[in-house]
Amino acid sequence: MSDEKRTHDVVVYGATGYVGALVAAYLAEHAPADVRIALAGRSAAKLETTRRELPERGRSWPLIVADATDEASLEALVTSTRVLVTTVGPYARYGLPVVGACARAGTHYCDLTGEVLFVRDAMELVDKTARDTGARIVHSCGYDSIPSDLGVFLCHQQAAADDAGELTAVGLVATARGGFSGGTIDSMRAQMEAVGADPALRRVVTDPYALSPDRTAESTQAQPADAPLPGRRGSRGMWTAPFVMASYNTRIVRRSNALQDWAYGRTLRYQEVMGTGRGPAGAVAAAGVTAGLGLALAGMSFGPTRSVLDRVLPAPGTGPTPEEREKGWFRMDLDAATTSGRRYRAVVSGPGDPGYAATAVMLGESALCLALDGDRLPARAGSLTPASAMGEALIDRLRVAGHTYTVSPA
Template sequence: MTERREHDLVLFGATGFVGALTAEYLARVAPDGLRIALAGRSAAKLEAVRAGLPDAARSWPVVVADSGDEAQLDALAASTRVVLTTVGPYARLGLPLVGACARAGTHYADLTGEVLFMRATIDAWDATARESGARIVHTAGFDSIPSDLGVLALHEAVAAAGAGELGDTELVVVATKGGFSGGTIDSLRGQLDVVRADRDQRRIALDPYGLSPDREAEPDLGPQHDPRSVTRGADGRWRAPFLMSTINTRVVRRSNALLGHAYGRTFRYQEYLSGGRGPRGAVTAGVVTGGLGALMAGLAFGPTRKLLDRVLPDPGEGPSEELRRRGFFRIELTTTTTSGRRFRCRVSAQGDPGYQATAEMLGETGLALALDEERLPDRAGVLTPATAVGTVLTDRLRAVGHVYDVTEES
């Protein structure tokens, strides 16, 4: 992207809860001279958010744009080199903005965890974005950066060691403190409604290669169903299904395909949530599994959904600053390579995964797209964090305290 534009980066949805957190993060860490603007439907609300930001942001312009106004979105995309958006549910509100950025050659990143939305953007705008040079980066938060960059780090360490390719690979959330955002819950509701009503969409959602650029080119590795029950890992820890695995696993498999199956043609990938060891671990895993099943069933059934809607967070809501600060996550990814060697990647960060850590991940994705373009992978289209930003983003996150540490197991 060589032409001079009015802005370097526009944050769309800055008046929402995670949007405001991302604006605050950018105001603290963005270098002097980076031209950032805040965008949304209401100039007054944008100005109120700006007034509460650090001094560095007081001169940021505000841009009025509505997710349903194509002309405004086209003007927004044409005015900037990068768009970050927190406006969801993306399946309902996000497709026009992706289209505007794809046509304008504007890099884009979001926080979607909606497989069906991602499939729709691939089908509608991948070719256009490849032609214009736009990098469209979905899942640039806790969905799915730790998973995607963690597997990429494993791949690079294995390749550097001459240890073959990735084979059976697992991610286990060892410990976490924090909650799912109201936007995540709202997206889950929307996807459940579509899947129940549309058989074709249900098939895509359940397909482990549902985001593949070429479904027929994927290897036949047998069933790779998402875990639904309590299992016990080789390390003795009891494991429950991980709610976000249905998103993350598809993203990681898309990365492998976009990289020419560099992880390997026998690469198998699953994700779990650890309950711990011993009887207490088994009980914890069982409770988590039962609770997850109850949540999904409750959201799928009208009367119980109404009850859940009273207690689940609404979009735009979130925890206090103290709770966000005290949150954290610790993840371990392990792989057995085709040569029989084992590697482990530890991924962790301080801060509530769905709020503080996600704002950092989205913010650093935007900064990488705006500032590091010459070092990014030479690739455009509807991409993933690993294929669009890759190790440049990993290095940025390490610099702000996130851990991506790969070791070989003896």
């Protein structure tokens, strides 16, 4: 379908949800004036309420009523726009019909998923169709997993520019201030329920190359643990603990490498950890985070304890207050080694609660990048990642939006 027949450049699907409203507000304030934007969701009344609360420019945007369970409404939605941004999760529950509709229509797509099983199912379902229609289906365009994905991409770019060889090892230390929303918890819950119901899915989730487009072509070299013991790592000498998002982000980075013909390096070893501080206090915090994360994941894995946690964890549609979002921040420090022996350090950081304020920037700019920067994007379609779909063009946008992306020799 030609772009001339589409009435919108970007549609935010799930605009009445917590994160969807944040993305819509970001676009209302920062999208170029000539970009045609619409809001979509299941309830016309809720869409009206969301629109009234947007910055002035967004209060005149068209509204589209669509439901992931209604094929006709989905088809009408995706054929009306060049890019669909969706925050409707858990994606394993609601996302596959949306991805499929976009792939068939040749509509570019971006989401916020952090669900290994959903991305695996989506890539198997739509990759060939999307390549045939030219649709870029881009998963994980928020804190899951843009800082990780683009940070490693940046290290690769600099090593290539310096003729320093391939990357052999990259370690990322994440530090942040922010909260969790009910939507994030709901996605974690959905994946835990699926793994609990089918032991074979546990093997998929724990496979470090679970999202590879060609699992048989991957290196047999062992990858670092997703949940290492506390220790000191990284150029800043911090105590570290397991990072809750590592088991997802690492798969996205490895998928990006494979989608680019393993340009980073066939034997690249990649690991993410969470920084907890220096000195004795950092060591105590690392031990506490390690124990707490283990208990939380164990509790989410079993029905009886999961139902108890449901009573105390945030409900879907909730999240940090505006004041909490404003006080948040994130920083990723990456240390990269190359086959030539040269080393690099990269920093990816930004203001605002990482999962919400900063994520709204990342997802909003991803949508604008797909809609406006086609001449700068790799000639690649199908089931993609932020780095493989948008790479340098998205880094440039995020820098202008106030995020930091730097790399230098170590």
